[in-house]
Each structure stands twice: as structure tokens, then as C-alpha cells.
Amino acid sequence: MPDAVRALADAGFGDRLLLGADTTTAAARSVGGGPGMPHLLRRVRPRLVRAVGEDLVGRVLTENPGRAFAVPWR
DSSP: HHHHHHIIIIIIIIITTOOOOOOSSSSSTTTOOOOOOHHHIIIIIIHHHHHHHHHHHHHIIIHHHHHHHHHOOO
């Protein structure tokens, strides 16, 4: 995955990348022993930082989702 993230960033998509995990099944959720979303931060994030750098990982995991999910609540 780090190679794909780097390739997409190099192609100019670094400000649009988002990462997620499938947590729709009971086995995938962190409740009950599955990996869940914490897996993304605990296991995947350090590997991505080593491969593509803190700046890109910060954008992908924090800045980009912040923009993507920002909505004007009424």
C-alpha cells in the first residue's frame, strides 16, 4: 500500500487521498477483538510514515478527512 499512496501523491492526488477500513462486519470491528479502525492508526500509520513521510501521512489521515467530512450543520 505505501507504494500506491506514494504513486497517487506523486501524480498530484495527495490532497484527495483518504484511507479507511471495512468495519461493517462484527469480525472487523475493534469491539470483540477485531482490528477495527485503531488498526489504521496503530499498525498502518507507522509503516506509511516510514515509507512516505509524516507530511503526506498527516494530510491523508487528518487534513483530507477533515475537509472531506466538513459539512455545514443546520
